[in-house]
Amino acid sequence: QVQLVESGGGLVKPGGSLRLSCAASGLTFSDYYMSWIRQAPGKGLEWVSYISGSGGTIYYADSVKGRFTVSRDNARNSLYLRMNSLRAEDTAVYYCARLAAALDYWGQGTLVTVSS
Amino acid sequence: EIVMTQSPATLSVSPGERATLSCRASQSVSSALAWYQQKPGQAPRLLIYGASTRATGVPAKFSGSGSGTDFTLTISSLQSEDFAVYYCQLYSDWWTFGQGTKVEIK
Numbered sequence: 001q002v003q004l005v006e007s008g009g010g011l012v013k014p015g016g017s018l019r020l021s022c023a024a025s026g027l028t029f030s031d032y033y034m035s036w037i038r039q040a041p042g043k044g045l046e047w048v049s050y051i052s053g054s055g056g057t058i059y060y061a062d063s064v065k066g067r068f069t070v071s072r073d074n075a076r077n078s079l080y081l082r083m084n085s086l087r088a089e090d091t092a093v094y095y096c097a098r099l100a101a102a103l104d105y106w107g108q109g110t111l112v113t114v115s116s
Numbered sequence: 117e118i119v120m121t122q123s124p125a126t127l128s129v130s131p132g133e134r135a136t137l138s139c140r141a142s143q144s145v146s147s148a149l150a151w152y153q154q155k156p157g158q159a160p161r162l163l164i165y166g167a168s169t170r171a172t173g174v175p176a177k178f179s180g181s182g183s184g185t186d187f188t189l190t191i192s193s194l195q196s197e198d199f200a201v202y203y204c205q206l207y208s209d210w211w212t213f214g215q216g217t218k219v220e221i222k
Contacts, residue, residue, distance in 0.1 A: 037160075037213075045152075045160065045203055045213040059211070095159055102150035102165035102207050104172075109159060 002026040002105045004096050009110030016086050016114070022079040022096030022107055030054070030074040033099035036081050038092035039109075046092070049081065050099060064090075086114045118142050120204055122214035128222040129194050137189040137217045139204035144184045148208030151180055151189045154216075155200045163202075164189065194219070 008020040022034070035050040049060045049070040058070055069082040079096050091114045097103040119142040129135045139149070147167040152160040162171040164180035167187055177192045191198055199221055204214040 044216045045154075045205075047205075047211045047213060050211070061211075099207070101169070101171060102148075102162055102205065103152075103160075104162045104165075106159040106161075 002098065004098065004105055004107035006094060006096055006107040006110040009094065009112045011113045011115065012086055013116050014087060014114055017082070017084045018086065018112060020081040020083070020094055020096075020110060020112070022081075024077045024079065024098075027098065027105075029072075029077040033057075034072065034079045035097050035099050035103060036070060036079075037095045037097060037103070037106075038090075038112075039095070040089075040092040043092075048094070051079070083112070086112075088114050090114050118145060118206060118210040118212060120206055120212055120214040122202075122204055122217045124217060125215070126218045126220060128220050130222045131195060132193055133222075135191040135194055135198075135219055137191075137202055137204075137219070139182075139187040139189070139214050141185045141187075141206065145206055145210070146208045147183060148206060149180075149182070149187050150205045150207060151178075152203045152205065153198075153200045154203065160203065191219070196221075 003025045005023045036048040051070045067085045071080045093109040095109045096107045098105040121140045123138045149167040151164040154160040168180045179190045201216045201218045
């Protein structure tokens with residue numbers, strides 16, 4: 001069965017950086033677009049980024065464009081999100097998800113807290 | 117920018133009743149419209165994609181409809197496990213989520 005496991009969250013100071021990882025299993029990883037979605041505490045879902053199976057197509061939400069970088073390593077079945085210049089408003093649970101028929105499989109999320 | 121507006125923000129329903137949730141786009145969109153269910157402390161779960169196709173394992177009590185700017189998720193005969201927050205999402209030319217509708221027990 002498809003499993004997605006995020007890691008790398010934690011507490012970081014404003015202006016700092018963090019790299020999130022998403023380990024995938026139970027699927028032919030390179031066949032699928034993958035996406036990052038976040039959810040601030042007590043708030044709704046916000047799409048962050050997606051990347052094609054080859055990595056050749058990438059899109060970002062305006063709120064993170066220029067600060068976040070999505071990448072993938074198909075040999076390692078892994079998705080990444082490099083987050084730079086972090087702000088308090090980036091505090092959220094970050095989910096990775098597979099894009100097939102919409103976002104059909106989600107990880108359990110990893111919490112990123114940006115605070116001094 | 118396309119904005120997805122869900123209504124109502126909160127829907128109070130008695131067990132066994134039907135719930136009708138709305139998602140309206142700020143301009144006409146494709147049928148790449150999905151609905152998700154999220155319970156406290158859990159990741160979202162895909163219910164409907166392509167505006168009206170149930171995802172694998174989703175019971176027939178969940179149905180989606182609509183096109184253009186107006187989309188609807190209907191949940192028939194609500195049971196305790198159906199009380200949750202529901203989000204619509206556009207995932208084609210523009211990616212965005214609605215702000216969510218909380219379905220609570222009346």
